[in-house]
Amino acid sequence: MENDNPKHAEREAGEDLTGEEPFDRDYTYQELIPVTFFHSLYDQLQGLGIKNLSVVLRSGSFYYTSHPLEKNVRLPEDMAGMSIITLDKWTVAVPLIHEFETHAFMIVGFSQIEVMSVERQISLARLIGVMVGQMVTSNYKTRLSSGLHSQVVKDTYQEIKKKTELLEKSEKKYRLLAESLEKEVLRKTQEVKDAQAYVMHQEKLASIGHLAAGVAHEINNPMGFISSNLRTLKDYCQDIRKAYDLVSGFIESVKNAKSDKPDKTMGKPVLSDFLAELKDLDLDYILNDIPQLLEESLDGAERINKIVSDLKDFAHPGEESACTADLVQCIESTLSIVWNELKYKTTLTRSYQPIPMITCYPRQLNQVIMNLLMNSVQSIEKKGEIEIGTRDLGDEVELTVRDNGHGIPMEVLPRIFDPFFTTKDVGKGTGLGLNLVYNIVRKHKGTIEVKSEIGKGTTFFVRLPVNAQLDKE
């Protein structure tokens, strides 16, 4: 407890005490008991014959006084350690003690009219002293607890603030992590997509490679008879040359004979000999055969030309723009490519209904038709039938590829369009054939359906919109 000049202990610089006064510091007198308390106390005490109430601090200064003290009242010089004292006949001084410390004296002046015994005066003054003491103690308690409370609240707040900052930091860290993770996922997805596209292309090349043998055969056939025809024509050429020489020789000899300068060395030209020799050359037959041979060869060249251009359509890498195309033409050009694969094992039936031109990527549709046909062929063990057809469904056209091969087991059916799914032996199939079909159909905003029965065969139904809004490649 300190008097009117509060002086607080210096604090050590603890982390939490910045600007905060310790709760257990010495409190000033003003803080422990307000002047107004004595005001109201005095108001009540007047009725008990008390005329004057004053509080004098240890420094000698008045903290409170109801009236200036009369001159004859003299305060002791050193009030510390004193108990209750009577200053004169009507005045009593009570020490106010807090924590063993007399911090002030309360001076109680009694009425000189209503005379009260000294004992009563002392009892009354002591009672007031006890009241004030209790008041101080109770205020002290409140100060201590509210001081402590505010310190704890501030400290807790700082702690929470620190934790919040840490949380914010780690939240930010995780957010950044999530963002970079997202980027990484996108990057990886792109990588997988690229790899898939690459594998798809490989698959396409592989199927073309497989077809090349067949295509070579298709080219070889007309090539065979073209070269054979050319050889024959070469022979014919020699024969015609011979005939020409014969004719010009005969004409020369006839000329000489007429000029009367007969060549002694040569005999007379004999028409019958000449005709016999000419007949041996069989020019009639040759001249009849040449147009036929040429016609055949041109036809063969045409066939080669067609196959080569179909193959070019097929294998052409890179971008393709959407255009309107005839699905039947696509089927036919694909058939010419795969014909070698089909012709020995299968009987092909075409059941085309007239259909409108559709917006599509024709080369990609070729791939679809080829993959479906190849699957059909491979499902046939020795001899079988394949039917390929088209139907007009109004807004859509339908392509069907039906075979009477071994069929697809039920448990496998849901997975046939999955990438890398294959029932073929390792190395024989990539498992991308039908997946590629599926992707192309989806790109055309079409649908694909399959019906299959073990031992009876499989039918694929591909439906393509006539006027699809196709994304750019």
Next chain:
Amino acid sequence: MADFNESWKKLTVKIVYYGPALSGKTTNLICLHDLVQGGGRGDLMSLETKGDRTLYFDLLPLAVTTENRVSILFKLFTVPGQVAHDATRKAVLSRADGVVFVADSQVSQSLNNAESFENLENNCRRVGLDFDTLPLVVQFNKRDLGSIESEESILELWGPTGIPLVFASALQGKGVLETFRAVVERCFQHLEVTLGLEKNYGISEKDFLRIAGIE
């Protein structure tokens, strides 16, 4: 943080009773209140308790006056032992001149003792008290109970630390005064070094010990 008030010729010494929940810190103060004979003693002030658990702190003021009329006021505080009240514990510990660590001797409480002691060390650092030079006494309380750590094992564990150890049973009044005396002794030695009590204020160790009833 002992504070000498020149105008009032008063030295205030703050001693904090620290330790795990229910180890008997308040019981120590209640008991001291009855045992201390040497000087003035105030009432034990308990702020905010819930049942027998201290939520804020208890405060016991004790005072002696030296021959040359210097008054020495000892303010004895307890902290709330429960883990959740760490901020309160920290605030009460702040500016302490000496600490009594009241440990619970029961075997089941050894972990709580260790955690609380570590907490004391941490809080000292946080309020800017030098744990190495801080006057500290460890009291192993509740010696009257069964299933307690043996004195041998406690001495074996704590002996090497050099911290004075007192075995006590606060409920029976045993060891309480000895503990208090030990911490007052250490407080004097420490304050003699930091403030120069004898030279600057004429306060002797005898004056200090008089509070604990030793002439």
